[in-house]
Amino acid sequence: MKKGHILGLGIIAIAIVIIMTSIGDASSYEDFDTAKEMMLDGEVKAIHVVGELKKDDTGEVVGLNVREDKVSFTFVLVDNNGTEQEVFYNEPVPADFTRSESVVVIGSYKNEEIFVADKILMKCPSKYQETEVQAAGM
Amino acid sequence: MLDTFLGDLGHLMTIIAFVSSLITAYAYFKTYQANEIEKQSWIKFSRISFAIHGIATVLIAGSLFTIIYNHRFEYFYAYSHSSKALPVHYMISSFWEGQEGAFILWMFWNVILGAFLIRINKVWEAPVMIVFALVQAFLVSMILGVVIGDLKIGSSPFILLRDATQAPIFQVNPDFVPEDGTGLNPLLQNIWMVIHPPTLFLGYASTLVPFAFLMAGLATGKYSEWIRPALPWAIFSAMILGMGIIMGAYWAYVTLNFGGYWNWDPVENAVYVPWLVLVASIHTMITFKKSATALKTSIVLVIMSFVLVLYATFLVRSGVLGDASVHSFTDLGLSGQLLIYMLFFLGVAVFLSIRAWKHIPSSEREASVYSREFWIFIGATTLGLMAFQVILPTSIPAYNALIESFGGISNMAPPADQVEFYTKFQLWFAIALALLTAVGQFFWWQKMDKSKLKNALITPYVISLLFSAAIIVFAKVFDWKYIILVVAGTFTIVANATILAKLLKKSTFKLAGGSLAHIGLGMILIGIMFSSGYSDIISVNMSGLTYSNSWEDEMNKEHVLLWINKPTQMKDYTVVYRGRHKKVVGVPEYVPARILETTPEVNKMIAKADYGEYFKKGEEVDIVLEENDYFQIDYFQNEVLKFSLSPMSQFNEGMGGLISSPDSKIYLNKDLYTYVAAMNDYSDPEWKDDEIYEVAPGEQFHVADFVTYFDGAEVLEEMDDYVMQEGDIAVKAKLRILDYDIEKVLEPTFIIRNNQVGKLPVIDEELGLKVSLENILPEENKFVFKVNQYQKDYVVMKAIVKPYINVLWIGTIIMLIGFSVAIFRRFDEFKKMRDKGLEV
Numbered sequence: 001m002k003k004g005h006i007l008g009l010g011i012i013a014i015a016i017v018i019i020m021t022s023i024g025d026a027s028s029y030e031d032f033d034t035a036k037e038m039m040l041d042g043e044v045k046a047i048h049v050v051g052e053l054k055k056d057d058t059g060e061v062v063g064l065n066v067r068e069d070k071v072s073f074t075f076v077l078v079d080n081n082g083t084e085q086e087v088f089y090n091e092p093v094p095a096d097f098t099r100s101e102s103v104v105v106i107g108s109y110k111n112e113e114i115f116v117a118d119k120i121l122m123k124c125p126s127k128y129q130e131t132e133v134q135a136a137g138m
Numbered sequence: 139m140l141d142t143f144l145g146d147l148g149h150l151m152t153i154i155a156f157v158s159s160l161i162t163a164y165a166y167f168k169t170y171q172a173n174e175i176e177k178q179s180w181i182k183f184s185r186i187s188f189a190i191h192g193i194a195t196v197l198i199a200g201s202l203f204t205i206i207y208n209h210r211f212e213y214f215y216a217y218s219h220s221s222k223a224l225p226v227h228y229m230i231s232s233f234w235e236g237q238e239g240a241f242i243l244w245m246f247w248n249v250i251l252g253a254f255l256i257r258i259n260k261v262w263e264a265p266v267m268i269v270f271a272l273v274q275a276f277l278v279s280m281i282l283g284v285v286i287g288d289l290k291i292g293s294s295p296f297i298l299l300r301d302a303t304q305a306p307i308f309q310v311n312p313d314f315v316p317e318d319g320t321g322l323n324p325l326l327q328n329i330w331m332v333i334h335p336p337t338l339f340l341g342y343a344s345t346l347v348p349f350a351f352l353m354a355g356l357a358t359g360k361y362s363e364w365i366r367p368a369l370p371w372a373i374f375s376a377m378i379l380g381m382g383i384i385m386g387a388y389w390a391y392v393t394l395n396f397g398g399y400w401n402w403d404p405v406e407n408a409v410y411v412p413w414l415v416l417v418a419s420i421h422t423m424i425t426f427k428k429s430a431t432a433l434k435t436s437i438v439l440v441i442m443s444f445v446l447v448l449y450a451t452f453l454v455r456s457g458v459l460g461d462a463s464v465h466s467f468t469d470l471g472l473s474g475q476l477l478i479y480m481l482f483f484l485g486v487a488v489f490l491s492i493r494a495w496k497h498i499p500s501s502e503r504e505a506s507v508y509s510r511e512f513w514i515f516i517g518a519t520t521l522g523l524m525a526f527q528v529i530l531p532t533s534i535p536a537y538n539a540l541i542e543s544f545g546g547i548s549n550m551a552p553p554a555d556q557v558e559f560y561t562k563f564q565l566w567f568a569i570a571l572a573l574l575t576a577v578g579q580f581f582w583w584q585k586m587d588k589s590k591l592k593n594a595l596i597t598p599y600v601i602s603l604l605f606s607a608a609i610i611v612f613a614k615v616f617d618w619k620y621i622i623l624v625v626a627g628t629f630t631i632v633a634n635a636t637i638l639a640k641l642l643k644k645s646t647f648k649l650a651g652g653s654l655a656h657i658g659l660g661m662i663l664i665g666i667m668f669s670s671g672y673s674d675i676i677s678v679n680m681s682g683l684t685y686s687n688s689w690e691d692e693m694n695k696e697h698v699l700l701w702i703n704k705p706t707q708m709k710d711y712t713v714v715y716r717g718r719h720k721k722v723v724g725v726p727e728y729v730p731a732r733i734l735e736t737t738p739e740v741n742k743m744i745a746k747a748d749y750g751e752y753f754k755k756g757e758e759v760d761i762v763l764e765e766n767d768y769f770q771i772d773y774f775q776n777e778v779l780k781f782s783l784s785p786m787s788q789f790n791e792g793m794g795g796l797i798s799s800p801d802s803k804i805y806l807n808k809d810l811y812t813y814v815a816a817m818n819d820y821s822d823p824e825w826k827d828d829e830i831y832e833v834a835p836g837e838q839f840h841v842a843d844f845v846t847y848f849d850g851a852e853v854l855e856e857m858d859d860y861v862m863q864e865g866d867i868a869v870k871a872k873l874r875i876l877d878y879d880i881e882k883v884l885e886p887t888f889i890i891r892n893n894q895v896g897k898l899p900v901i902d903e904e905l906g907l908k909v910s911l912e913n914i915l916p917e918e919n920k921f922v923f924k925v926n927q928y929q930k931d932y933v934v935m936k937a938i939v940k941p942y943i944n945v946l947w948i949g950t951i952i953m954l955i956g957f958s959v960a961i962f963r964r965f966d967e968f969k970k971m972r973d974k975g976l977e978v
Contacts, residue, residue, distance in 0.1 A: 003507070011519055018527045018563065025559050026534060027551040046554030069681035070816060070934050071697040072690075090693050092816035092934045095797065106554050110689050118554065 027106065032083040032115065039109035046118055050104050051079040053097075061098045074114075077103060089117045097122065140212045140313045145296040148201035149283070152294065155194035155245070156278040162187040163271035170264040170358075181264070185256060188267065191274065192249040198281075199233075199242050202295055206232050212315045214302035215239070215295040221321035223740045223763060231326045234335045237455055237470055238295035241280045243336060247343035248274055255347065260972065262367055265354030273346055276479040280472055293470040318740075324788040324797045327763070330389035334382060338409065341379030342447050345416065347371035349444035349487075352437060356490040361498045362426070362433055366971060369423050370964035372440070373651075376416045377957035383409050384950045393799045395813040395936075398670065399946075402556040404459050407532040408450035411525045416443040418521035425514045431501045432515060439518070441487040446529070448480040453532070458539045508591065510581035517574045524567045528560060565619065568663055572626035575656040576633035582652070583637060595633070602632040613668065613941070623667045631660035651960030658953025665946025669809075676709040676810075677937040697815055700771065702904050702931040703878040712774040714878075715933055717904050719768040719784060723760035725752045728768045728784055732904060740764065765789055769814050769933050773803070785813045785935070808941040816934040820903045825926035830912070832920045841907065841925050847874040851914075851921060857887070860898075866891045871911045871921055875902075877930075886911040886923070899924075904931045 030038070030047045038047065053061045054076040063076030063086070072090045075097075079085065087105055097103075100122035107117040165184035172180045202215065206229050211217045219239075220232040233239045252270045256263055283294025299316065300308040307314050325331075348368040355364030386406070391399035400406060419439035422432040453459060456473030506512060534552050541548040553559035580586065580594045606625045609615065615624055638653040677698040685691050700706055700715035719728035720743070729752075734743040741761045745753050753759050768784035787798035800813035833839050835850040854868040862868065867890045875882045882902060888911040889896040899910035906928035913922040 007516075007519075011523070014523055015526065018523070018530065021563075022527075022531045022553075025553045026531060027554040029549040029551050048551040048554075067683075067685070069683050069695070070699050070932070071681065071695045072693075088690070090695065092697055095816075106551075114687075114689075116689075 031079045031081050032077075032085045033081065035115070036109055036112065039112075044108060046106055046108050048104055048106050049077070049079055049085075049115070050102060051077040051085075052102055053100065054078050054084060064093070064098070066093060077105060077115075085115050086113065087115045087117050089120055091120075094120065094122065140298075140315055141210060142298070144201045144205050144210065145213060145298065148198055148205075148296040149294060151194045151197040151201065152278060152281055152283070152296070155191055155198060156275060156282060158187055158191035158194060159271045159274040159278060162191055163268050163275065166264045166267045166271065170268070184264070184267065188252060188256070188271070191271070192253060195242075195245050195249045195274075195278075199246055202239060202242060203229075203233055205296075209319070211317070211319050212298055212300075213295075214297050214299045217299050217316055217319045219319070219322060221319040223318075224322055224327075225762075227329070227332050228322055228327050231331045231335075232322045234339075235322060235326055236295060237472070238281045238293055240335065240339065241277055242295070243339045244343055245274060245277045247336075247340045248277065248346065251343055251347060255350075258969075258972075259367060262351065262354055262364075265358055266350045269350035269353045270346065273350075273483075276475075276482070280475060290471055291475065293472060324765070325393055325799075327788075328389060328393045328799075330385055330392065334385040334389050337378060337385055338382030341375060341382045341409075341413075342451070344371060344375035344378055345412065345444050345447050347375065348419070348440050349483075352440045353487065353490060356437075356494045359494075359497070361494055362430075365423050365426055365433075365436065366968050368440070369420070369427070370961050370968055372416065372420050372423060373957055373961045373964060376413065376420055377954055377961065379409065379413045379416065380950075380957065381954055383413060384954075388947075391800075391811075392802070395798050395800055395815065398673070398940075400666075400670075402528075402560045404532050404535075404552075405454050407528050407560075408453050411529045411532075412443050412446035412450060414521045414525040414528075415439055415446055418518040418525075419443055421514050421518050421521075425511055429501075429511055430499065431511050432518075434495075434498055434500055435515070435518065437491060437498070439522075441484075441491065445480060445484050445487070446525075448476070448483065449529075452476040452480055453536060459535050508581070508586045508588070510578065513574060513578040513581050517571065517578060520567055520570050520574065524564060524571075527563045527567070531559070565623065569623055569626040572623075572630040572660055572663055575659060576630040579634055579637045579653060579656060583640070598633040598636050599629065602629040605632065609664075613672075615667075615672075617671070620667050620671050623663060627660040627664040627667070629660075630663075631657050634660070648959065648963045648966070651956045651958075651963060653956070654959060655953045655956030658949045658951070658956055661945050661949025661952060663949075665942055665944070665949050668942035669940040669946055672941050674939045674941075675936065676711075676939055677812075677935060680706065680708065697934045697936050699932060699934050703880045705774070705878065708937060710775060711780070712777075713937075714772045714774070715931075715935075716770040716772055716782075717931060719770050720764070721762040721766060721768065722752070723762060725749070728770060729759075731767065734759070734761075736764070763788070767817075769817065769935075771812065771933075771935065783810075783812050787814055787817060804944075806944065808939055809943050810937065810939055812935055812937040814933045814935050818906075818929065818931045818933075820906070820928065820931065823906070823928040825908060825928055827926075829925045829927070831923045831925065832915070832918075833923065834918075834920050841873075841875060841909070841923075842905075842927050844905065844907075845876045847876075848872075848921065849874055851911075854887070860889070863891065869911070869914060871923070873909065873923070875905065875907075877905060884909050888912075888914065906930045 027045065028047055030049055032049060035047055035049060038045070054063050056062050061075075064073065065075070066073040071092055072088065073093050074086050074088045076084055077087050087107075088110070089105075102123045104121040104123075105115065105117040106119040106121070107115060110116045162184060165180060165187050169177060169180040169184050205213050205216050206220045207226070209216065209220070209222055215236055215238065216232075219235045220229060224232065234243050248270060252267060255266055255270070259266065280292045281294055282292030283297065284291045300312060300314070348371050351364040351368035351371070355361060386409070387399040390396060390401070419436055419442075422436040422439055425432045426436055452473070455470075456476055458473065531552055534550050538548040538550060576598070577595070580591065584590070584594075586594070602625065606621075606628045609624050609628065610621055615621055634653040634656040638650055638657070641649050641653065675696050678694050678696050680698040681695060698706065698708060700713065702715050702717055705712050705714050718731040720731050720734055722729045729749055733745060733747040733749060735746050736743055737758070741764050742758055743761050743764065745755055745757050745759055748754050765788045766786055767788070768786050770782055770784050772782045773780050781803055783801040783803055785799065785801040798814050800811055802812065803810040829841075831839055831841070833848045835848055838845065838847050840846060849872045851869050851871040854862075854870055856862055857868055860868075868887055870885050870887045873884045873886075875884060882905065884900045884902060884907070886900050886909050887898040889898070897910045897912065899908050901908045908926040908928075910924045911921060912924045915922065
């Protein structure tokens with residue numbers, strides 16, 4: 001076998017390792033029910049859940065509970081199936097958190113009661129809508 | 139007054155630029171085909187056409203900037219990206235905040251590069267400029283804003299606000315012009331954002347040059363000659379793109395509260411990947427020039443780097459990333475157009491390459507392990523694999539979109555911990571690269587065999603081991619992975635420094651580019667290892683609280699809560715939060731916000747007290763961006779004030795929300811990096827129940843937890859904000875409140891007019907107190923105070939020590955110098971050959 005071939009095989013091998021780990025380490029979008037099942041099955045991988053903050057009739061966010069030292073908090077997230085879940089986030093409340101349209105939590109269930117988010121992504125009202133409201137208000 | 143002139147001009151120029159780019163492409167095609175007699179007139183025509191295109195492009199940019207500069211808020215672009223309060227240099231940022239502006243910037247650079255190429259190339263002009271003109275046509279189409287039926291081509295930056303939104307006001311008054319714009323994203327209000335985008339886009343634009351030479355070469359049968367003119371541009375492009383990336387990283391470090399300079403965000407990855415491929419292509423091109431191998435690899439890499447830039451643009455700007463990125467880019471509906479743009483050039487490149495493939499010379503000879511070709515090839519492969527490892531998971535949202543467009547469902551998401559995921563591969567690749575650059579440089583400059591290699595490497599190897607041992611011991615690097623990284627990094631620095639020394643002794647500085655760039659690489663690796671691998675959060679677990687759940691107790695709380703004036707011990711420092719500050723024009727330091735009062739006018743405030751020699755009570759002062767609050771935090775060591783940091787946060791209503799920016803103390807060997815993550819909102823306080831105190835003058839009592847002295851009261855003859863009438867009695871009480879080392883004087887006033895009592899309470903936002911003088915009881919010689927509490931001002935802060943981050947910055951500068959030296963050398967080579975008439 002020529003050196004070139006060995007080299008080629010080596011490159012292919014590394015590429016396959018890269019592809020396999022990318023698939024293996026890729027997270028997934030779940031809802032709270034499937035996420036809880038994963039936890040009960042002993043899977044510890046962090047997953048994504050998309051949802052909205054729980055709001056009362058007047059549109060006020062409810063269930064936001066900031067710890068006394070203000071460095072962490074819990075909130076209630078309603079996933080796309082309507083399942084409510086208390087989520088803990090080990091960071092201060094992000095600035096425009098309560099204004100966000102939808103929230104993506106990346107994390108996993110700690111126990112059956114609580115979902116711990118390692119990271120939160122927020123989708124805020126887009127600038128276009130913002131503009132409409134503001135122009136209308138003037 | 140609604141003025142449509144600038145918009146019409148801009149739009150007209152867009153159309154002219156579009157049409158002229160197509161004409162230029164056609165004319166250069168004719169030039170290429172024409173015989174010697176006709177050639178001259180065709181080339182003249184082509185150049186005129188390109189000049190018209192260039193002028194139109196400059197005028198597009200000019201109209202858009204004039205719209206922003208003159209606050210023409212009747213235009214959607216100015217309204218949504220700018221505001222009256224912006225200083226001029228940030229208006230420049232407004233220009234490219236929107237995607238349309240970014241495309242204009244890109245076009246502009248292409249015009250400049252095109253003009254350069256016309257000037258300096260003789261033979262290559264026609265075929266190269268065909269590629270240029272076609273690229274320009276695609277770029278201009280992105281801002282064309284033409285609607286044919288259901289088909290929308292491009293998004294014009296020149297549309298009026300009334301056409302962009304359906305706000306009801308325009309039905310009432312179509313000529314309505316808003317008073318102010320919604321402002322520039324505060325994150326972009328940074329000097330790095332003024333220079334980072336143009337640099338990055340020049341980098342993007344310049345990847346076109348080697349690609350255009352390659353296409354020209356393939357189409358005209360000059361399968362290998364394209365390398366010489368393309369090489370200096372490829373190095374130029376890599377340098378500028380690299381500089382753009384570093385500026386972006388530095389911007390992220392100084393303005394974003396991500397906690398670092400690199401986050402493996404899709405937007406960052408999308409520029410990192412083409413850069414890696416570009417660097418790989420430079421190496422194979424240089425190899426080809428020396429030994430006529432690796433031509434095919436070079437061709438593939440040059441095509442890849444150009445297409446990857448377009449792919450990056452597609453990923454970032456098509457909205458396909460959606461939830462996956464913290465950078466939000468609105469989808470302007472250009473994704474289809476961007477895709478066509480990318481696929482067109484990919485198609486053309488693949489077609490031309492396949493057609494030419496069998497004519498492309500390649501060496502049959504197997505490269506020996508002791509040849510430089512072999513090592514460079516391994517290096518280029520490593521760079522390629524690095525790029526592959528990053529682009530694969532970054533594209534996950536694109537696969538999802540692809541599967542969904544065929545009706546499937548995919549719930550794949552990017553890796554949850556991106557930093558860990560990418561680092562675990564990139565770390566090892568980087569170590570491999572460092573070792574390869576060290577060894578490769580020895581192969582590069584002399585013929586090697588086994589024994590020679592051993593001799594050449596032994597000294598640098600021993601020296602670098604000694605250096606590494608010193609670094610490992612002194613800086614306490616005990617993680618085995620990092621130890622290997624230190625050794626690899628030091629090895630490449632020492633080996634390349636050896637080469638550099640030899641080169642400088644023997645010949646000129648001109649040849650030093652490679653070794654300089656590689657020394658930079660070694661420093662970058664070591665800098666990254668220290669600043670990221672050994673970054674130390676010093677604000678961790680400070681509250682001393684125990685939580686109700688055991689799992690929560692085990693978690694590290696990375697932020698610290700600082701109440702105003704209360705000293706808090708944080709590792710080696712005692713830190714004290716000293717309240718909000720503002721930046722005032724003409725005052726070198728930040729001014730406490732408590733002595734400033736807002737006015738309806740933007741960026742103007744009234745002073746409530748004298749401030750040194752800078753301003754007096756009652757004067758109007760100019761504020762630099764009034765939304766910006768600076769939270770002053772004093773750092774003490776052994777009770778001595780060492781320094782203050784003022785991390786910033788901005789409340790921007792138009793953009794919807796709070797944004798915070800870090801502040802760092804920069805030492806030679808480390809940075810102390812801090813930012814505020816949350817703060818008190820005292821705009822609408824919920825006052826607690828009334829507390830009533832009856833106190834005699836001279837008495838000491840407690841308000842909330844504060845020791846308070848009632849020094850006495852005085853009858854006022856006149857008042858500041860109140861016109862006294864005959865018979866009025868006004869009494870002002872003086873309360874001194876102690877909060878740690880701070881003494882505050884609160885003076886509530888009590889007025890009697892015609893047996894009516896008026897009370898002027900004082901509110902201290904920092905202490906969270908509202909105090910009013912409720913009554914005076916002369917017979918008991920007592921004063922009655924009513925106190926309402928809210929809460930003291932506070933910030934929640936994170937502080938991180940990043941050791942040796944300066945090694946990283948110095949390394950990048952050395953690498954950029956290395957690139958510059960190489961550009962100079964390669965361009966010089968090209969020029970000499972051209973002037974000898976050997977351009978091809």
